Amino acid sequence: DQQVKQNSPSLSVQEGRISILNCDYTNSMFDYFLWYKKYPAEGPTFLISISSIKDKNEDGRFTVFLNKSAKHLSLHIVPSQPGDSAVYFCAASAGANNLFFGTGTRLTVIP
Amino acid sequence: DAGVIQSPRHEVTEMGQEVTLRCKPISGHNSLFWYRQTMMRGLELLIYFNNNVPIDDSGMPEDRFSAKMPNASFSTLKIQPSEPRDSAVYFCASSHPQGLAESDTQYFGPGTRLTVL
Numbered sequence: 001d002q003q004v005k006q007n008s009p010s011l012s013v014q015e016g017r018i019s020i021l022n023c024d025y026t027n028s029m030f031d032y033f034l035w036y037k038k039y040p041a042e043g044p045t046f047l048i049s050i051s052s053i054k055d056k057n058e059d060g061r062f063t064v065f066l067n068k069s070a071k072h073l074s075l076h077i078v079p080s081q082p083g084d085s086a087v088y089f090c091a092a093s094a095g096a097n098n099l100f101f102g103t104g105t106r107l108t109v110i111p
Numbered sequence: 112d113a114g115v116i117q118s119p120r121h122e123v124t125e126m127g128q129e130v131t132l133r134c135k136p137i138s139g140h141n142s143l144f145w146y147r148q149t150m151m152r153g154l155e156l157l158i159y160f161n162n163n164v165p166i167d168d169s170g171m172p173e174d175r176f177s178a179k180m181p182n183a184s185f186s187t188l189k190i191q192p193s194e195p196r197d198s199a200v201y202f203c204a205s206s207h208p209q210g211l212a213e214s215d216t217q218y219f220g221p222g223t224r225l226t227v228l
Contacts, residue, residue: 043219103153
């Protein structure tokens with residue numbers, strides 16, 4: 001059973017607007033969360049992460065929010081740019097090395 | 112650093128043949144992971160190694176799959192015999208030793224796209 005879920009397989013956003021990608025998890029032992037971005041024919045690349053002791057982490061245009069009580073995290077991209085078009089994977093860790101990934105959300109930013 | 116290196120980038124083979132995928136992790140990383148990406152299940156962890164030792168292989172789908180890490184700079188994932196349902200993109204990733212701030216961040220290779228006819 002998927003412990004990390006991304007229920008929206010795709011999202012389209014106009015350039016300059018905000019993109020919000022969502023992720024839900026079921027394992028309350030997860031204490032570290034990451035977002036990866038993947039372009040076609042490339043491996044996923046690390047984008048941003050957040051520890052469970054925080055509820056927000058910001059890096060430039062990218063902000064990750066964590067709601068532990070709801071077991072939910074989201075990635076906000078503002079303003080969205082055409083180069084942000086990619087598949088975004090949410091991942092979670094329970095302290096060991098292995099990560100559990102969601103199935104990904106394909107973001108398309110329309111110029 | 113060159114990043115995680117995988118070979119081949121593409122592999123097309125016929126059902127029943129043996130397939131070997133190769134991975135060179137980032138120097139200094141002591142954890143190595145093999146993933147499979149499919150449309151239906153996204154990224155699935157197949158197996159991971161710490162200090163060349165397999166730690167969790169519960170994701171390996173069947174006995175047809177095996178992985179080795181003979182040294183810190185090389186790992187293989189073998190499928191024998193291969194079947195059409197094994198067609199997928201296989202990624203290798205590596206991470207820093209545990210205890211460092213970035214230990215949970217994995218760095219991925221470009222993947223091997225496997226097609227079994």
